Amino acid sequence: MKSILKAILPGILIVGLQSCANSEDSAPIEIQPQQEVASGIISVSGSQFSSAGMELGKIERREFSRLIKVNGMMDVPPQNKASVSAYFGGYVKDLELLPGQRIEKGQLLFTLENPEYVQVQQDFLEAKGKLSYLQSDYERQQDLVKDNVTSQKNFLKAESEYQVTRARFQSLKKKLEMMNIDPERLIDENLRTSIAVRAPISGQVTAVNVNRGKFINPSDVAVSITNTDHLHLELNIFEKDLPWVRKGQQIHFRLQNNPGQSYLAEVYLVNQYLDAETRTAQVHAHLLQEAEVHNFAPGTYVEAEIISATDTAAALPEDAVQEQGGQSWVLVQSSSADAHEFVKQEVKIGRRSGGYLEVLNPEDFTPGGEVLVKGGFELVK
Numbered sequence: 001m002k003s004i005l006k007a008i009l010p011g012i013l014i015v016g017l018q019s020c021a022n023s024e025d026s027a028p029i030e031i032q033p034q035q036e037v038a039s040g041i042i043s044v045s046g047s048q049f050s051s052a053g054m055e056l057g058k059i060e061r062r063e064f065s066r067l068i069k070v071n072g073m074m075d076v077p078p079q080n081k082a083s084v085s086a087y088f089g090g091y092v093k094d095l096e097l098l099p100g101q102r103i104e105k106g107q108l109l110f111t112l113e114n115p116e117y118v119q120v121q122q123d124f125l126e127a128k129g130k131l132s133y134l135q136s137d138y139e140r141q142q143d144l145v146k147d148n149v150t151s152q153k154n155f156l157k158a159e160s161e162y163q164v165t166r167a168r169f170q171s172l173k174k175k176l177e178m179m180n181i182d183p184e185r186l187i188d189e190n191l192r193t194s195i196a197v198r199a200p201i202s203g204q205v206t207a208v209n210v211n212r213g214k215f216i217n218p219s220d221v222a223v224s225i226t227n228t229d230h231l232h233l234e235l236n237i238f239e240k241d242l243p244w245v246r247k248g249q250q251i252h253f254r255l256q257n258n259p260g261q262s263y264l265a266e267v268y269l270v271n272q273y274l275d276a277e278t279r280t281a282q283v284h285a286h287l288l289q290e291a292e293v294h295n296f297a298p299g300t301y302v303e304a305e306i307i308s309a310t311d312t313a314a315a316l317p318e319d320a321v322q323e324q325g326g327q328s329w330v331l332v333q334s335s336s337a338d339a340h341e342f343v344k345q346e347v348k349i350g351r352r353s354g355g356y357l358e359v360l361n362p363e364d365f366t367p368g369g370e371v372l373v374k375g376g377f378e379l380v381k
Contacts, residue, residue: 041334042342049340054375056333059362062315064351065307068244070283072235074300080227082201087178089217090114093194097208097223105202109223110210113194117179121191124172124183131165138162203227231293233265233285235304242281244308245270251285253304255296264288267306314362318355320373321347331372332365342372 044054090112097109141158144150173183179195207224216222233253237245251265269284283306287293322329328349331342345365350358365371 040343042331042344044340044342046339049375052375054340055373056370057317057320057373058368058370059314059316059359059365061312062353062356062358063310064313064315064353064356064358066244066309066311067351068237068241068306068308069303070235070237070241070306071301071303072233072283073302074231074296074298075234076226076228076231076298080201080203080230082199082203082225083221084109084197084200084223084225085218085221086112086195086197086216087218088112088114088117088195089215090117090195092210092212092214092216092222095208095210095212097205099205099208101205103199103203103205103225105199107199109197109199111194111196112216115193117195118191118193120172120175120179121181121186124169124176124186125188127165127169127172131162131169134158134162134165197222199225201225201227203229226298228293228296228298231287231296231298232268233283233287233302233304235283235285235302235306236278236280237283237306239274239279239281241306241308242270242272242274245283245306246308250307251304252307253302256301256303259303263292265304313350314359315356316347316359316371317373318352318357320371320376321349321357322377331376333370333372342376 044052091114093111093113095110103109138158138161141150141155145152145155176183176186180198181192181195203225204227205223206226208222209220209224210216210222233251235251245267247267247270249267251267252262253265254260254262265285265287267283268286271282271284274281285304316330320330328347329344330347332345333340334343335341347364348360350360352358359365
């Protein structure tokens with residue numbers, strides 16, 4: 001038995017050793033993405049640099065804009081708003097309006113009824129009839145006085161009565177036009193007890209303050225109409241920013257209910273008057289994307305940035321800068337002989353524009369030195 005074991009044991013040992021050798025050969029070898037030596041230099045092999053898609057770059061000059069953050073609201077010009085009231089008091093007779101309803105200019109809004117309207121029409125017809133007689137008498141007296149057939153007194157009396165009646169006629173005619181009654185077609189057979197109130201502009205009804213049977217005075221606002229065809233921005237800027245704002249500057253603005261979507265506008269007017277309490281001035285801006293007007297409504301709150309000035313400054317791509325411990329760092333290449341070696345260096349950043357960050361301390365970097373601009377996220381730990 002011992003002799004058999006002595007014969008088999010060497011074979012088992014050989015097979016075991018071969019199995020271990022095969023296992024070691026087949027196990028995956030982990031490649032470290034970087035090695036950091038005691039001096040603080042991070043070393044990356046050429047193959048690792050290529051496979052990780054790393055890229056080098058330099059600090060370069062880029063354009064940056066001075067942004068002025070403001071807020072405001074959507075609005076329409078004063079001529080696009082109308083507060084409709086009646087020139088003459090009366091009781092509301094016909095009314096079929098709802099807020100939000102589309103109205104065209106000249107469209108009937110409501111009718112008013114009042115017996116006093118008949119009196120105005122009567123006075124006009126009486127003045128019209130009397131004026132014809134007085135004009136003939138005036139012209140006759142004028143001819144007679146030239147021939148010394150009548151006295152100057154009679155002529156002056158005829159002239160006075162004619163001019164007074166003519167003034168009254170013209171006054172009543174204007175009143176009828178304001179009541180939307182055509183004076184040329186008015187006769188004693190078509191006197192009206194009601195008048196029509198029509199829309200002065202096209203737009204949407206924003207408020208209806210009356211109802212049927214209600215008496216409204218000339219000072220009462222019955223209906224409000226707003227035309228949104230020319231929406232614009234009314235922005236408030238602080239006193240310190242006023243010198244930087246000029247006509248034609250571009251504006252990026254966002255709605256409070258959709259902060260992820262940005263829209264474009266342009267400065268059109270800058271009001272130089274400062275509000276004594278808020279120390280702000282108003283900026284009037286026109287929308288550059290007229291097709292988007294239907295997405296907005298007057299009174300909508302907006303947050304905006306005015307691009308007031310553009311200059312150049314030292315910059316690096318955003319991907320080159322890493323945040324760590326409340327500070328910003330970049331990896332500066334120190335050697336590229338056999339392997340890429342990098343040194344971590346602090347960078348002070350400023351403005352952000354177009355995927356680049358402003359470098360506030362370019363003097364701390366070697367002129368022409370290269371920086372890892374892509375693929376360095378895993379190297380800074």
